[in-house]
Amino acid sequence: MQKTKNKELFLIDGATHIETYWKPAYVSQAVGKLLNFYQTNL
Numbered sequence: 001m002q003k004t005k006n007k008e009l010f011l012i013d014g015a016t017h018i019e020t021y022w023k024p025a026y027v028s029q030a031v032g033k034l035l036n037f038y039q040t041n042l
Contacts, residue, residue: 006041 010033015026 006037008037 010030012020012026012029015023015029020026020030
């Protein structure tokens with residue numbers, strides 16, 4: 001099993017975990033961070 005070397009904790013100020021799924025301001029931040037991560041690492 002290969003472990004990833006590229007990992008990062010990303011906190012969205014003021015958001016609860018569940019809000020990152022449905023609150024547009026938080027979803028945008030999360031998706032933007034994921035897109036950047038995937039474009040860099042895949």
